[in-house]
Amino acid sequence: MGTEVVVEGLTKSFGKQNVWQDVSLTLPAGEVSVMLGPSGTGKTVFLKSIIGLLKPERGRVLIDGVDMVNSPERDIYETRKLFGLMFQDGALFGSMSLFDNIAFPLREHTRKKESEIRRIVMERMEMVGLVGAEGKLPGEISGGMRKRAGLARALVLDPQIILCDEPDSGLDPVRTAYLSQLLIDLNAQIDATMLIVTHNLDIAATVPDNMGMLFRRNLVTFGPREVLLTSDEPVVAQFLSGRREGPIGMSEEKDAATLAREQRTPAPYAPRTLAPQLEPSPGLPSRAAVPRRRERVLALLPGLPEPARAAILRSYAPAGPPAGTVGGPVGGPVGGPVNGAVGGAAS
Amino acid sequence: MTADHPGPPRPAPPATPAPGSGGEPFARGAAGDHVRGPAAPPGRGNPHPYETHPYETHPHETHPARPAANRTAPGHAPPPTEPVAHSAPGAYRPPARALAPLRETGRLFALAATVARDMFRRPFQFREFVEQFWFVASVTILPAALVSIPFGAVIALQVGSLTQQLGAQSFTGGASVLAVIQQASPLIVALLIAGAGGSAICADLGSRKIREELDAMEVMGVSPVQRLVVPRVLATMLVAVLLNGMVSVVGTLGGYFFNVIMQDGTPGAYLASFSALAQLPDLWISEIKALIFGFLAGIVAAHRGLNPRGGPKGVGDAVNQSVVITFLLLFFVNMVLTALYLQLVPAKGA
Ligand SMILES: Nc1ncnc2c1ncn2[C@@H]1O[C@H](COP(=O)(O)OP(=O)(O)O)[C@@H](O)[C@H]1O
Ligand SMILES: [Mg+2]
Numbered sequence: 152m153g154t155e156v157v158v159e160g161l162t163k164s165f166g167k168q169n170v171w172q173d174v175s176l177t178l179p180a181g182e183v184s185v186m187l188g189p190s191g192t193g194k195t196v197f198l199k200s201i202i203g204l205l206k207p208e209r210g211r212v213l214i215d216g217v218d219m220v221n222s223p224e225r226d227i228y229e230t231r232k233l234f235g236l237m238f239q240d241g242a243l244f245g246s247m248s249l250f251d252n253i254a255f256p257l258r259e260h261t262r263k264k265e266s267e268i269r270r271i272v273m274e275r276m277e278m279v280g281l282v283g284a285e286g287k288l289p290g291e292i293s294g295g296m297r298k299r300a301g302l303a304r305a306l307v308l309d310p311q312i313i314l315c316d317e318p319d320s321g322l323d324p325v326r327t328a329y330l331s332q333l334l335i336d337l338n339a340q341i342d343a344t345m346l347i348v349t350h351n352l353d354i355a356a357t358v359p360d361n362m363g364m365l366f367r368r369n370l371v372t373f374g375p376r377e378v379l380l381t382s383d384e385p386v387v388a389q390f391l392s393g394r395r396e397g398p399i400g401m402s403e404e405k406d407a408a409t410l411a412r413e414q415r416t417p418a419p420y421a422p423r424t425l426a427p428q429l430e431p432s433p434g435l436p437s438r439a440a441v442p443r444r445r446e447r448v449l450a451l452l453p454g455l456p457e458p459a460r461a462a463i464l465r466s467y468a469p470a471g472p473p474a475g476t477v478g479g480p481v482g483g484p485v486g487g488p489v490n491g492a493v494g495g496a497a498s
Numbered sequence: 499m500t501a502d503h504p505g506p507p508r509p510a511p512p513a514t515p516a517p518g519s520g521g522e523p524f525a526r527g528a529a530g531d532h533v534r535g536p537a538a539p540p541g542r543g544n545p546h547p548y549e550t551h552p553y554e555t556h557p558h559e560t561h562p563a564r565p566a567a568n569r570t571a572p573g574h575a576p577p578p579t580e581p582v583a584h585s586a587p588g589a590y591r592p593p594a595r596a597l598a599p600l601r602e603t604g605r606l607f608a609l610a611a612t613v614a615r616d617m618f619r620r621p622f623q624f625r626e627f628v629e630q631f632w633f634v635a636s637v638t639i640l641p642a643a644l645v646s647i648p649f650g651a652v653i654a655l656q657v658g659s660l661t662q663q664l665g666a667q668s669f670t671g672g673a674s675v676l677a678v679i680q681q682a683s684p685l686i687v688a689l690l691i692a693g694a695g696g697s698a699i700c701a702d703l704g705s706r707k708i709r710e711e712l713d714a715m716e717v718m719g720v721s722p723v724q725r726l727v728v729p730r731v732l733a734t735m736l737v738a739v740l741l742n743g744m745v746s747v748v749g750t751l752g753g754y755f756f757n758v759i760m761q762d763g764t765p766g767a768y769l770a771s772f773s774a775l776a777q778l779p780d781l782w783i784s785e786i787k788a789l790i791f792g793f794l795a796g797i798v799a800a801h802r803g804l805n806p807r808g809g810p811k812g813v814g815d816a817v818n819q820s821v822v823i824t825f826l827l828l829f830f831v832n833m834v835l836t837a838l839y840l841q842l843v844p845a846k847g848a
Binding site: 199202204228229231232234236238240242243244245255256259260304 | 706709710711713714716717718719720721
């Protein structure tokens with residue numbers, strides 16, 4: 152099962168420039184979470200801070216008791232083996248073929264025989280649709296292929312925590328849809344905790360169990376997907392509808408005058424419909440995170456805003472009574488996977 | 499416009515477990531500040547005139563600014579250019595500019611210590627080491643040989659003419675050979691390794707860094723220092739030692755040739771003075787210097803390559819800096835080593 156990631160009071164600045172401050176959230180074990188945010192809000196910085204590549208000046212990131220910010224390097228290196236990180240640009244080794252790139256973690260950290268390595272690598276390459284390109288150098292393939300190769304490399308050690316930095320950028324809509332499905336299938340197969348950073352609305356609407364949004368140097372919110380998807384917070388609503396009217400401007404934030412002008416003529420947002428979450432492909436096991444999330448979210452229910460509560464209850468309606476009795480597959484269109492693993496709330 | 503900004507959805511207070519219990523997937527703190535934070539003080543104006551964003555006066559930002567305000571006299575608005583005003587709350591302040599060179603020096607030493615430690619860590623990257631050794635050797639051997647002949651000649655001629663003035667021609671051989679072996683040879687080797695090998699190492703590491711290859715390596719739990727830097731530094735050290743031997747021999751031969759042919763020195767006197775003045779430790783210090791210089795060249799190149807500033811242009815700058823810094827360091831360290839050697843090892847016949 153995946154590993155829980157607890158982020159507490161994280162603050163990161165580059166020199167005088169504060170990227171975000173006091174970010175606290177918990178990625179529940181085995182669930183898929185999405186972090187939204189306009190470009191330049193520090194999503195990549197956030198991922199790199201979780202994995203310990205960047206050192207925030209305050210706060211903690213706890214994984215299995217190791218603080219990825221302040222623990223000794225040795226512990227951090229050990230803990231990183233639990234991770235698979237897909238970089239925004241793939242970050243493949245330019246001097247190695249795709250095959251060697253994807254085989255790299257296996258050769259470094261396992262004593263597998265070359266034939267075994269070959270089998271695993273080819274399996275992962277098939278998963279991301281790269282069969283036939285194994286001999287190419289990263290410089291010889293398209294950006295989308297590099298990203299998929301980066302994903303394959305991140306998956307090769309069966310990580311417990313998968314971080315994806317904008318998996319969709321550089322991919323066409325069809326490939327993005329396949330990728331969304333791939334991410335859900337992956338979660339069903341290895342039950343890893345996943346955090347996907349993106350500004351793709353399709354992924355945001357159909358993939359995650361939980362969703363958060365970074366804006367204006369703060370975490371706007373983080374919680375079950377229904378909370379964000381039904382939120383009437385202007386930033387969230389604007390982002391999810393992809394419109395110009397709202398607090399988000401071209402250079403991240405609008406000036407007061409523009410905003411005031413817009414507020415005099417408030418344009419109502421079209422009501423958003425909650426798209427059902429993707430299910431694993433037929434033939435795959437159902438996601439183990441689903442019943443856990445269900446338990447967890449139902450326990451959280453009283454504290455949630457009304458629209459979110461209604462949406463959650465609707466999505467869980469067919470399954471009947473709350474927590475504890477979750478035996479069968481969660482019915483209905485929304486596999487709102489729920490997770491009890493996180494914490495006291497569920498027990 | 500900011501005060502009535504609706505708060506983000508929040509769980510009701512009873513549902514919030516104690517911080518750290520992990521039972522609460524919702525944002526804490528960030529969202530909470532919105533309510534707890536004071537409204538922006540009226541009339542205070544934008545405390546960050548260098549920032550164009552009006553949201554700077556948003557409660558989210560004024561909250562962290564409070565500790566900064568506390569540091570100034572009470573009742574005083576923070577000066578408009580308060581540099582820490584929108585950095586994180588609490589004690590964190592960006593380090594002072596003036597300390598930057600010290601910090602860089604510290605990092606260089608830290609890298610040197612890490613490399614020294616990781617040299618003994620398994621698995622040793624033998625293949626990378628051989629490749630790098632071969633590469634550094636191939637780009638330095640020919641220039642080193644070509645430079646060392648005229649250099650040996652120049653020293654021989656200069657020392658020869660000086661000894662003639664002093665009336666000590668018979669010592670020309672020993673004196674020029676000592677100068678070549680102890681000073682010229684290690685420096686030539688180090689300059690070539692820094693200029694040809696070090697710059698390539700720096701550019702290679704720098705471009706890997708900006709392509710995020712090094713980050714990717716760290717994420718996969720592989721240390722770039724152990725994997726890439728150690729083999730390179732060892733390669734520059736080994737090449738330096740071997741090349742130093744070659745340059746010493748070639749330089750000495752060049753000196754001999756010019757002294758005997760052009761200054762009418764006698765071969766016998768040349769060799770005799772050599773054995774009268776030179777001793778084995780002279781050779782040792784030469785090799786030790788070469789070893790240390792090779793280490794320095796490798797470390798400085800790696801350090802600059804691992805920390806390029808911003809984009810591809812940063813890599814070019816880093817290469818440039820690495821060569822200059824290495825040169826400066828070399829001459830300084832050479833001075834220290836020479837002074838130490840002359841103090842500690844009694845000269846022959848003194
Ligand atoms: N290494 C760095 N040094 C200085 N500033 C950085 C660095 N990395 C990112 N930033 C800054 O942090 C902000 C967030 O960047 P990033 O995380 O890449 O945004 P995004 O949400 O688009 O991924 C940007 O303003 C960027 O300029
Ligand atoms: Mg990014």
